Amino acid sequence: MTAAEMIITNAKVLTMDEGRPRSEALAFGGGRILAVGGRAEVEALAGPGCRVVDAGGRTLLPGFVESHLHLVLGGNELAQLQLGGVQGFEELARLFRAYAAKNPTLPLLMAQGAAYELLEHPVTRADLDRVIADRPIAMMAPDHHTVWANTAALRAAGLLQGAEMPPGHVVVMGADGMATGELLEFEAFSPVLALTGDLHLQLGIATGGEPDPWPDAAQRAKDKEKVAAGLAHCAMHGITSMVNMDGNRYTCVLLKEMEAEGRLTARVKVPFHFKPHMDLSDLDRASAMAAEFTGDWVTSGFVKMFMDGVVDSRTAYMLHPYPGTTETGAPLFEAERFKDVCREISRRDLQIAVHAIGDGAVRQTIDGYEAAGRPDLRHRIEHIELIDRADVPRLGALGITASVQPPHPPGAMDFPMSTMDHVFHRERWRDAYLTKTLADHGAHLAFASDWPVTDVSVMRGIQAALTRVPYEGCQDERVGLMEVLRAYTAGGAWAAHREGLTGTLRAGMAADLVLIDGDIEAIPAERLGKTGIALTIAGGRVTHDPEGMAGGPA
Numbered sequence: 001m002t003a004a005e006m007i008i009t010n011a012k013v014l015t016m017d018e019g020r021p022r023s024e025a026l027a028f029g030g031g032r033i034l035a036v037g038g039r040a041e042v043e044a045l046a047g048p049g050c051r052v053v054d055a056g057g058r059t060l061l062p063g064f065v066e067s068h069l070h071l072v073l074g075g076n077e078l079a080q081l082q083l084g085g086v087q088g089f090e091e092l093a094r095l096f097r098a099y100a101a102k103n104p105t106l107p108l109l110m111a112q113g114a115a116y117e118l119l120e121h122p123v124t125r126a127d128l129d130r131v132i133a134d135r136p137i138a139m140m141a142p143d144h145h146t147v148w149a150n151t152a153a154l155r156a157a158g159l160l161q162g163a164e165m166p167p168g169h170v171v172v173m174g175a176d177g178m179a180t181g182e183l184l185e186f187e188a189f190s191p192v193l194a195l196t197g198d199l200h201l202q203l204g205i206a207t208g209g210e211p212d213p214w215p216d217a218a219q220r221a222k223d224k225e226k227v228a229a230g231l232a233h234c235a236m237h238g239i240t241s242m243v244n245m246d247g248n249r250y251t252c253v254l255l256k257e258m259e260a261e262g263r264l265t266a267r268v269k270v271p272f273h274f275k276p277h278m279d280l281s282d283l284d285r286a287s288a289m290a291a292e293f294t295g296d297w298v299t300s301g302f303v304k305m306f307m308d309g310v311v312d313s314r315t316a317y318m319l320h321p322y323p324g325t326t327e328t329g330a331p332l333f334e335a336e337r338f339k340d341v342c343r344e345i346s347r348r349d350l351q352i353a354v355h356a357i358g359d360g361a362v363r364q365t366i367d368g369y370e371a372a373g374r375p376d377l378r379h380r381i382e383h384i385e386l387i388d389r390a391d392v393p394r395l396g397a398l399g400i401t402a403s404v405q406p407p408h409p410p411g412a413m414d415f416p417m418s419t420m421d422h423v424f425h426r427e428r429w430r431d432a433y434l435t436k437t438l439a440d441h442g443a444h445l446a447f448a449s450d451w452p453v454t455d456v457s458v459m460r461g462i463q464a465a466l467t468r469v470p471y472e473g474c475q476d477e478r479v480g481l482m483e484v485l486r487a488y489t490a491g492g493a494w495a496a497h498r499e500g501l502t503g504t505l506r507a508g509m510a511a512d513l514v515l516i517d518g519d520i521e522a523i524p525a526e527r528l529g530k531t532g533i534a535l536t537i538a539g540g541r542v543t544h545d546p547e548g549m550a551g552g553p554a
C-alpha cells in the first residue's frame with residue numbers, strides 16, 4: 001500500500017459521499033486518498049515522514065469544482081484596471097488616469113467590471129474622451145458582452161465609421177453616422193481588444209479558432225504567466241478542478257506544457273467552441289481535441305456553444321418581447337440546424353454545454369438535446385436566467401444539468417437589482433434565476449462563478465446561494481447548505497464526467513481537498529463570504545497554504 005504522505009485530522013470532514021457523509025480524518029499519498037475515517041483509525045496510518053496536520057475542527061471538503069469559468073481570460077484580466085463597484089464620472093476618470101500614468105506604453109488601456117449604470121446615462125465615446133482623449137481606452141461590462149471605447153480606440157480599431165457585423169454583434173451607431181462607442185458582443189469589440197496585442201488569448205471565446213501564426217516559445221511563456229496568475233487566484237479560493245467555458249487546442253497545449261513544468265495546480269476541462277457559421281465537419285477538431293487530451297489534469301471531450309447573448313444588452317433570446325419594446329432578441333442558431341448540430345456532437349460521444357439565458361434560448365437548447373436523445377452524455381445548459389414553466393420538468397426528465405451561478409441573480413451578490421426592472425416583466429420574476437425549483441424537478445445542479453464575470457470566490461458564492469432573498473412575491477430559490485456544497489463539489493464533478501476522480505472524499509479518489517478556515521455549519525451564512533481558505537490541495541500537492549499549516553505550498 002502507498003505510504004501516507006499527509007494526514008489531516010481533527011477535522012469536520014464532509015465527504016459528499018453518501019455512503020459515509022461525515023468523518024474526522026483523511027490520509028493521502030501518491031496523489032490519492034488512502035483512507036477517510038475516525039481519528040484513531042486514520043492516525044494509525046502515519047509512518048516516517050508523514051505530515052500530520054491538526055485541522056482544529058475546521059471543515060474539510062472535496063476541492064471545489066468550478067463548473068463554469070474562463071481561466072485564460074480571467075488570468076489575463078488580473079493585470080487590467082478593475083472598475084467593479086465604481087460609480088460616477090469623477091471616480092472613473094481618477095482611476096483611469098492613474099492607471100494610464102502607471103502604464104505609459106500600453107497600446108490600449110483596458111478596464112474590466114464597468115457597470116452598465118456606471119454613469120447616469122448610457123456611456124458614449126464622448127464620456128470616455130473626457131476621461132482620456134489622447135490614448136485608446138476601453139472598458140468591459142461585467143458580463144463580458146459589452147465594451148465601451150473612446151474615439152482614439154475606435155479609430156485605431158477601424159470602427160469609428162461603423163463596420164459590417166454578423167447577426168447579434170453590433171457596433172452601435174449614433175445620429176451623426178459615427179460609432180457611439182458602445183460595442184455589443186464579441187465580434188463587435190474584438191477589433192478594440194486586438195489593440196492589446198494579446199487577442200490570440202481571446203480566440204477560445206471569440207472564434208474557437210487557433211492562433212496563426214502559432215505562438216513561439218517566448219509568447220507561450222508570456223501566456224503561461226497569465227494562466228499561472230489565474231490558477232494561483234483560483235487555488236486561493238479552494239478550487240482544484242475547473243470547467244473552462246471557452247477554448248481551443250492552444251489552450252490545452254498551454255495547460256499541458258504547464259502540467260509538464262509542474263505548474264498546473266488544478267484540473268482543467270477545455271471545450272471546442274462551435275460557432276453558428278461552422279460546418280458540421282469542423283467538429284472533427286472537437287473529436288481530435290477529445291482524443292488528444294485525456295489525462296487526469298487536462299481534458300477536453302465537450303463542445304461549447306452560445307444560443308444567445310445576455311439580458312442587460314437585450315441580446316438574450318426571449319419568448320416574449322422585452323418590457324416596453326417589440327424586441328425578443330434572437331437565437332444564434334436556427335432551431336432545426338441546432339438539432340442537427342446536437343445530433344452530430346452526440347454521435348461523436350461528446351458532451352454539449354450551451355450558454356442559454358433567455359427563456360427562448362433555453363427552450364431551443366432543450367429541444368436540441370431532446371432530439372439528440374443521449375442523456376448519458378450529460379448535456380448541460382449554462383446560466384438559465386429565465387425559463388418558461390412548461391420547460392422546468394424537461395431538464396430533469398432529459399438528464400440535463402443546470403449549470404447556474406449563485407452570484408448572478410441581481411441582488412444576490414454584486415449585480416444590481418435594476419436589471420430585474422429593465423429586463424424582466426414583473427409577472428415573470430417568478431421564473432427568473434431558478435435553482436431550487438429546477439432541482440425539485442430533478443435537474444442536476446452544478447454551481448460556478450463564470451469568473452471573470454463575477455468574483456471567483458466560492459465562499460462568496462456559497463454565501464450568495466444561502467442568503468439570496470426571494471424576489472417580491474416569488475418562491476424561495478435557495479437550496480440547503482449541503483446541496484450548495486454538493487453543487488460546488490460532487491455535482492460539478494458529475495456534470496464534468498469526473499465523478500470517478502474527484503468531487504467526493506473516499507479512498508481511491510484524487511487527493512483534491514479544501515480546508516475551510518472554520519466550521520462551515522456553525523458560521524452564519526452572511527459571514528461565509530469573508531471566511532478564508534486554510535488549505536488547498538490538488539492531487540496531493542499543496543497549492544494554497546497561507547498560514548503554513550501544511551508546511552507551505554509545494
Ligand SMILES: [Zn+2]
Nearest residue numbers: 068069245450
Ligand atoms: Zn461564461
